[in-house]
């Protein structure tokens with residue numbers, strides 16, 4: 001079986017130095033590192049990329065949430081477009097070198113993202129999670145329906161643990177995206193190894 005992808009998403013709560021310290025250790029086990037720093041200015045996110053580069057994190061693994069300008073300026077892999085971001089088709093047309101992921105919450109949004117040229121979608125939140133407090137999770141069946149409805153990879157997000165990552169893969173996900181399960185773990189390296197072992201089996 002082909003190894004599934006492991007994405008991690010920054011919490012927006014950790015200090016840049018603290019985040020860089022953790023990612024500097026765990027990046028060999030991770031496919032994509034998303035900087036999702038909704039309250040930071042472009043310059044601050046750009047400087048976070050520099051901190052990661054100082055820790056020898058490959059730029060080819062870094063995705064910037066929303067900010068196409070920062071992604072281009074910092075020469076990273078690509079951009080993760082949110083609901084409020086520029087449309088996928090515009091980014092694909094104007095920034096051909098960027099890998100483009102799109103955050104989706106329904107079959108319709110996933111199909112639109114695919115039609116517009118997204119390289120993959122992140123669908124969620126699948127399970128309830130403190131990272132999306134008070135919002136009803138979409139559940140594993142909707143994940144299955146979304147995975148059936150598009151040909152591009154679907155990455156599952158929201159409440160993903162090492163053990164439930166197996167069932168999301170069985171529901172058609174090509175990988176998982178994790179925030180608290182790794183970045184807020186007591187031992188992020190041990191946590192990432194656990195996710196990796198479930199994703200590789």
Ligand SMILES: Cc1ncc(COP(=O)(O)OP(=O)(O)O)c(N)n1
Pocket residue numbers: 036081082083084103104105
């Ligand atoms: C209508 C609507 N749907 C979803 C969101 C949340 O934005 P999203 O692109 O899912 O970004 P994340 O917070 O999940 O990273 C929204 N604001 N409005």
Ligand SMILES: Cc1ncsc1CCOP(=O)(O)O
Pocket residue numbers: 009124125129130131132157158159160177178179180181
């Ligand atoms: C950005 C985002 N979108 C849906 S859930 C989520 C955060 C993931 O949270 P966690 O991995 O901590 O459950």
Ligand SMILES: [Mg+2]
Pocket residue numbers: 103104105124125
């Ligand atoms: Mg979302």
